[in-house]
Amino acid sequence: MDVNPINYELTFEPDLKKFTFLGTEIITVSCKKATNLISMDCAEIKIKSCTVKSGSKIIKSTPKSDEKKERLSIRLGEKIKGKATIHLEFQGILNDRLLGFYRSQYKQGGKTKYLATTQFEAADARRAFPCWDEPEAKATFEISIIAENKFSAISNMPVQSKKKIKNKTLYKFGKTPVVSTYLIYLGVGEFEYLTGKTGKVQIRVVTTKGNKSKGKYSLELGKKLLNSYEKYFGIKYPLPKLDLIAIPDFAAGAMENWGAITFRETILLYDPKTSSTRTKQFIAEVISHEIAHQWFGNLVTMKWWNDLWLNESFATFMATKFVDKFYPEWNLWDQFIEDAMNTAMGLDALKTTHPIDVKVNSPAEIREIFDAISYDKGGCVLRMLENYVGEKNFRAGLKKYLSTFKYGNAKGQDLWDAIGRASKMPVSSMVNTWLKQPGFPQIDISQKNNDLVLRQNRFLMEPTKKTQKGLWHVPITYGLGKETKTKLLTKKSMTVKAPKGPGFVANIGRTGFYRVKYDDGILLDLKMLVDQKQIPPVDRWAIQNDLFSLCVAGKEEVENYLDFSDAYFDEDSYLPQTNVATNLNSLASLTFFEDYSEQIRSYTINYFRKILSNLGWVPQKTDKHTDAFLRGFAIFALGKFGDEYVLEQAQIKFKEFLKNPSSLHPDIREPIFSLVAWAGNAKTHSQLVTLYKKAKTTEEKLRFLGAMCSFQNEKLLIKTLQFSQTSEVRSQNMQLPIMKIAANPYGKKILWPWLKKNWDKLSKKVGYGNPLFNRIVASIALVADDSMEKDIKSFFRSHPTPGTERTQAQTIEKIRIHSKFLRQMRKEFR
Template identity: 75%
Template sequence: MKVFPVNYVLEFEPIFKNFTFIGKEIITVECKDSVNTIIMHCAEIKIKSCRVINNDVIQKAVTKTDANKEELVITIKNKIKGCAFIEIEFTGDLNDRLLGFYRSQYKQNGKTKYLATTQFEAADARRAFPCWDEPEAKATFEISIIAENKFTAISNMPIMSKKRLKNKTLYKFAKTPIMSTYLIYLGVGEFEYLTGKIGKVQVRVITTKGNKSKGKYSLELGKKLLSSYEKYFGIKYPLPKLDLIAIPDFAAGAMENWGAITFRETILLYDPKTSSTRTKQYIAEVISHEIAHQWFGNLVTMKWWNDLWLNESFATFMATKFVDKFYPEWDLWNQFVDDAMNNAMALDSLKNTHPIDVKVNSTSEIREIFDAISYDKGGCVLRMLEHYVGESNFQKGLKKYLAGFKYKNAEGKDLWDAIGKISKMPVRSMVQTWLKQPGFPVVEIEKRDSILHLKQRRYVLESDKKSTKGLWFIPLSIGLQNELFQKLFTKKSMSVKLPKDNIGFVANFGRKGFYRVKYDEGTLIDLKMLIDQKQIPAIDRWAIQNDLFSLCVSGDETVRNYLDFSDAYYDEDSYLATVNVAHNLTSLYFRAFDEDFSDQIKNYTVKYLKKILHDLGWDPKKTDKHTDALMRGFVIFTLGKLNDEEVTIESENRYKQFLKNQNSLPPDLVEPVCSVMAWNGNSKTHAELTRLYRNAKTTEEKLRFLGAMCSFKDPKLLLKSLNFSQTSEVRSQNMQLPIMKVAGNPYGKKILWPWLKNNWPKLSKKVGRGNPLFNRIVASISSIADDSMEKEIRQFFKKNPTPGTERTQEQTLERIRINSKFLRNMRKEFS
């Protein structure tokens, strides 16, 4: 850059009458060479005036905006060099697309209210003010906001002064430290606060009026996390305050703006009376994730978006680590493996995946990589790395990295070098094999006497010669009850000797490595016995059947073999293996839903789920584990869909009670029971659920009824739910939910694709271009189509371009081919 920013003095005035805002800025810049044109980022903004000052000489500037390039070109007559000031006056729109500087609408006591808020990551600060909108263009910011007197204003820093201007107030905020534009925050609304302190730092939970009482849990947790992270990183939190802000309309789950973190209301507000166990856990994980970013991402920022994964996977990994410290009884690392590792492997076993470290050229490409590779696979790779170098070396390496790059920009290699230096291990060369190439390996093991013969290849679900290439540096761990040894497996094949008197072994012990294992037949028979006797840890009991199930999908194993193997889990007592076997059996049944052999699979599934429900019982008990609540809802919901008579009758009784008294059902059971009622219900049930949705007090409760409305068998009622999701009664941030739920309903398969085609223009308008929710809508098509529709789907997207979803479209079509092939294999196997 020839011209780079040093400081921005910014003033914003949102006008709610016509949803616009007025802005002024003075940017202090440093010109390295003599220039008479200056180019910066700018989108959807009208420039009213612009002048440039250099050595006390004022020049009026000619400005030109380019909407396609999202740029503002400033031209002056006489060249300038050194320090200069650019003064710009401009106006913009408070849009309703949930990005840039936007408006959010909500109801309070029946009245419609508005607030203004921002979402600038990845590249939308340019929609609020002309700037250099790239992570590396760090500067300091002095922000002022003019707001009507009934409103309060919030930004990254505390308020320094307030000044009355007739019916408005001018808020001036303290100057920020040096930071990137994507982390700036502006908020104007009728807010209320819960305030606390940790050391000298003020911590607040900010909500719309009437909601602050639900912020208690988040405030206490936020304070605890802040001081724990300070200790772990060895660096004090750099700002004087931290706000946790609940926003009614918000496309992302949460955003780590420095000192002013924004959240969806459902991810910050917790009400012990109405919130579910899952919500409480999710709130804790997300707050932890965003607070980790205050150091990792905000204090030290990536140079460019190809290292986005470092920010996100690191926050994902740390979030789990710290919530696990506070709530060991939640079994969070095991859930992380079932959730994050499964998600990441599902995406990464496609040919159309991408490497973690991915080239990003344009801003629309940035939005595409906020996915399970950047968050979940990255988190798994960090977990593998921590195990490889040891916890203490990992922490020391992080401290070194953060101290060395604070208030600056860094690249991935800077972190690997820091951890490598401390641990004296080949960290960079090991990690690069997981970052630079797409996919992950499967290790095939053959045991002959006491020698293991190992081979590695890339694991893909739709394989061809070309796609199985790749070589990884695998930290191979072998164990039984404890780890026996660890070796770095860096070649295509190798052999290792097992210790004497060995009664069996597990590879990828503790499932620390991001790879699958394919055992030979004899070893699997031994493992089945060890699982049955619980001679190996719970996480490995989970891993063995998890790999086996995936190998069924890729065609490397048979479904009958998996069903037979699942018998070993009949008395399973760990949540992790139990929930995964339950999910896998259920998914096999629904894949075979209309086939003549579906009953064979159904028998396994029902028997397994009935045993779990029998052990758990319907009603929460004082002695319940945290994960029991998560399990109970899933089992009731699934047995209902498997038409189990007892569950159907019990659900009906409880539903009738619930209609009379909403406190009669624990929050964890509301959606499962209502869904079972929908499954067996008619238009009367639909009307009841719609009424429950309308009368629900919180968004969390609304979403339960909306979810249940997608469980009907009658296609007419499913269409009614889909159409309802397009009305103003469902926020645009939630409208992907009914589409995903109907896609997962076997009775929704026929109707969803025609409905999507008809409603695509409306969906595009409501969700807005470049919105990450669009990728979820596109991905849901893989559950409802078979490979005979591939051509039609391709043509549809050619005629209806949806920028930012191109990669998801390819992944979706690949998944459709994989699912179709899997079903054909099952037909052959069971015929």
């Protein structure tokens, strides 16, 4: 860039009655070459005046906005060079689209209230003030906010001074260190604060009035995490304060603005009486993720958005690592494997996936890559890398990287070089095979006498000659117990000595991001070892997890999977148990209306009955953390597949709940409410709507909304969808009813016609360019079959939804895979 920003002096005056804001801005810039044109990013902003000064001289200037390109160009009467200042006055909109500078609406004591807040990542700071809106254009910021007296104001830095002006207050904030525009924060509202300290840093939880008592857990955890990260990175937290801010309307889960992190209320506020175990865990993971960003992302920022994945996957990986330190009993790495690795592999086994490191040009393309590849596959690759080089070398490389590039920008390659130097291992060449090409390998293992032959091929659900290519540097650890070896497979195939003893496992601990296909002889040995629990839980998980995905890909028979799953009947470890349950549940749901479904369904019911009889209905003090997840899952699955006893119990427990809400544990509320709906009628529906409206917390509201998606009657499901379009349901939760109804077998026929009919209304409600659209598009994969492919394609051609093109292609591919899988099962079971 020929013109670089050095400092922004900004004053904002939001009007929460007219939903507009006034702004003044002085940008100090440095012009490398003589120029008579200054061009920057600017969208949905009216420029009221523009003056450019070079030294003390005022230069004639003409501003011109290009709405389509989101650019502001300032033509100058003469060429300028060196330092200059641009003085702008402008007006903008406090929109309701949850991006840029926007308004959030909430109710308090029956009154409607508003607050103003920001979401600038990836490229929406330009909606609040004209700027160079890209990560590399770092500058310092001096921010002021003029707010009505009843409000308080928040930004990245602490308040330096407050001054009364008539019925308003002028807040001046401290000057920031150099920072990218996407991390700037502005907040104005009737906030209350819960304040704490760690060292010299002030930490606050910020909420709307009446909610601060629910911020205690987050405040304590925030203090602990800030300390731990300082120690791990060897760099003090760079700002004087850290705010954790709960926002009623928020499109993402949370956003790591430097010193002023924003969250959805449900991800920051915890009430031990009404919140579920899952909510507590989720809050911990998200706070940890966002605090990790304060160093990795904020202090050192990617040069351009193609390295976004490194920001996100790193924060995901670190979040798990640190919460695991505080709560080892939560088994977070097991859950990471079940959630992150499964999700990432599901997406990455498609032809329509993308490499982790992906070229990004426009803001709409940036939104598209906030997906499971950027977050989850990236996190799995980092875990594989840490395992390959060792924890000590990984951390040493990381510390070096952060101290070298602090307050600057870096590329992913800079990190690989640092870890490579620390470990003296071929990090860069290994890791780049996982970043630059899409997909991941399947390693075929066959035994010949005392040798094992290992082969790698790309694992795809719909392979073609063209997409089958790919060669990875695969760290393969194999063996059993203490006898293990590690080899780096860099060619198509290699032969190694087989370990001695009965059977062995490859990809031990599932640290590598790849699937394993064993030959029949090895698999038979493994079944016995699983049954006798001679293999660690994570490897028991992996063997059947790979086998199941081979079935879906048409490379293995479902009968074989069901036979193999017998070995897990007495399974007592969360990871394998939950995954076998998930796989059986998905087979039974997929074949729900098939005439051979009985065979699969009875397998599934038996498995879930065993889980529920082990756990019991009522949560106990002695429960493991993850029991809470399994219990709810088992109750709902059994009811859905027709277990009379479970359906009766659900009714009894629901009646008790209506008399005395505290009689029903938060962890099993949603499954119980959902089963009442499953067996319910129109009267039940209106009862759930009333309960939804009366619910005191968002978390409880969402349980009732979820339950309303579980009816068997199609008309009632349509009623739920219509209800979700009213002002009763926030736009940020719009994807939930759609995803839940897609997962309900009785939602299959109605969802796609309803979506088509209501697409324009939906687009208006959810907001153009909102990332939640990708969730809505992806849910179509559960309700469509390949006879609908043409219809779906032509619908999206005539209703373009920018930022979802990749998800559309992936959804259509998934529809073909499901249809092919069903046809294969019909052949197998008829």
